[in-house]
Amino acid sequence: MTGASGAAGTGRWGARRAVRETGTTPGGTPYALHGSGEPVVLVAGAGGTGGIWEHHTVPALTAAGRLAVTFDHEAADGTELAHTISELLTSLELTSCPLVGHSLGALAVQELLLSDPRPAGGAVLVATRGRPDPAGEALARAEDACARAGIRLPPEYEASVRLAQNLSPRTLADDRAVTEWLDIFELAALTGESAARPPRRSVPNRLAELGRITTPLLVVGFADDVLAPAPLGREVARAVPGARYAELADTGHLGFLERPDAFHTVLLDFLATLSPTEPGAPCAP
Numbered sequence: 001m002t003g004a005s006g007a008a009g010t011g012r013w014g015a016r017r018a019v020r021e022t023g024t025t026p027g028g029t030p031y032a033l034h035g036s037g038e039p040v041v042l043v044a045g046a047g048g049t050g051g052i053w054e055h056h057t058v059p060a061l062t063a064a065g066r067l068a069v070t071f072d073h074e075a076a077d078g079t080e081l082a083h084t085i086s087e088l089l090t091s092l093e094l095t096s097c098p099l100v101g102h103s104l105g106a107l108a109v110q111e112l113l114l115s116d117p118r119p120a121g122g123a124v125l126v127a128t129r130g131r132p133d134p135a136g137e138a139l140a141r142a143e144d145a146c147a148r149a150g151i152r153l154p155p156e157y158e159a160s161v162r163l164a165q166n167l168s169p170r171t172l173a174d175d176r177a178v179t180e181w182l183d184i185f186e187l188a189a190l191t192g193e194s195a196a197r198p199p200r201r202s203v204p205n206r207l208a209e210l211g212r213i214t215t216p217l218l219v220v221g222f223a224d225d226v227l228a229p230a231p232l233g234r235e236v237a238r239a240v241p242g243a244r245y246a247e248l249a250d251t252g253h254l255g256f257l258e259r260p261d262a263f264h265t266v267l268l269d270f271l272a273t274l275s276p277t278e279p280g281a282p283c284a285p
Contacts (some may be wrong), residue, residue, distance in 0.1 A: 025091035029084055031071040035062030038276060043085060045103030048073035056260035057100075057267075064268055067113050078203075081108030081116060089119040090164055093234075096121030098223075098271055102256065103127045103228060108136040110206060111237075113213045122216040122266060122274040127225055127253055129232035130239055136227070155189035162188075168224035170250040171258055183218045210239040217243040218270040220263065223254035244270065 040061055042053040050070030054116040061068040070120040071088055075081035099120050099244040101109035106128035171177050221230035230247050237245035246266040248255050256263040
C-alpha cells in the first residue's frame with residue numbers, strides 16, 4: 001500500500017485504535033482505510049465517489065470495530081467495476097472479505113460473485129436488480145442520448161431531477177430536508193461531479209445465473225426506490241439460495257443516507273453472522 005497517513009496498534013490493520021490510511025492500487029484505484037478491525041469493502045454506485053459512505057456508514061462500521069475500505073471508480077457497468085473490486089482486494093491482500101455494494105456497486109458485486117466468489121466472505125446488495133425493466137431501460141436510453149448529444153442540464157434543473165429520482169415521498173414532504181438535498185445535488189452539478197458520471201447502461205438479465213451464488217447474501221431494498229424498485233431486489237433474493245432480504249420503509253434510492261440508522265441495523269446484524277475475515281492473508285490466485 002502507498003500513501004500511508006498513519007497506523008497504530010499491531011498487525012496489518014492495527015488493533016488498538018482507529019487508523020486512516022490512503023493509497024492507490026497498482027491498477028490506479030484510489031482507496032481509503034477507516035478504523036481498524038475486520039475489514040468491510042464499500043462499493044459506491046454510479047459516479048464512483050467512495051466518500052458517499054463517509055457521511056454515515058463509515059462511522060457506523062468503525063464504531064462497531066470494523067475497518068471500512070472505500071474507493072473511487074469511474075466504471076460504467078457492473079463487469080468493469082467487478083474487475084476493479086477484484087484488483088483492489090488482491091492489492092490489499094483481503095480474503096473472505098464482506099462486500100457492500102449500492103446500485104451499480106451492487107451489480108458489480110453480483111458479477112464478482114458469479115465470476116470469482118473466492119475473495120468475498122459475504123455480500124450486501126443494496127438497491128440492486130437481476131434484470132432490466134422498461135422504466136430503467138428508458139432512463140438508460142435517455143441518459144445515453146444526452147451524453148452523445150453533449151447535452152448538459154442546468155444545475156438547478158438537474159438537482160430537481162436527482163431529488164425526485166433518489167428520495168422518498170417522506171423526505172420530499174420535509175421542506176427543510178428538501179432544501180438541504182437540493183443544495184447537495186446542485187453543488188454536485190455545479191462542480192461537474194454529475195456530468196462526469198458515465199451514462200447508465202442497460203442491465204443484463206442475470207436472474208437464472210444468480211442461482212449459482214453460494215456466498216452468504218443480504219439484499220436490501222428501499223420501499224420508495226424508483227431507480228431500483230424494491231420488487232426487483234426481492235427477485236434477486238429469491239433467485240439466490242439462502243439469501244436474506246430486508247426492505248426499509250420511507251426510503252428512496254439513497255435510502256442508506258435517508259434512514260442510516262435503520263440501514264446500519266440490518267447491515268451490522270448481517271455482518272455479525274459471517275465468519276471472521278483473516279486480514280493480511282494473501283488472496284487466492
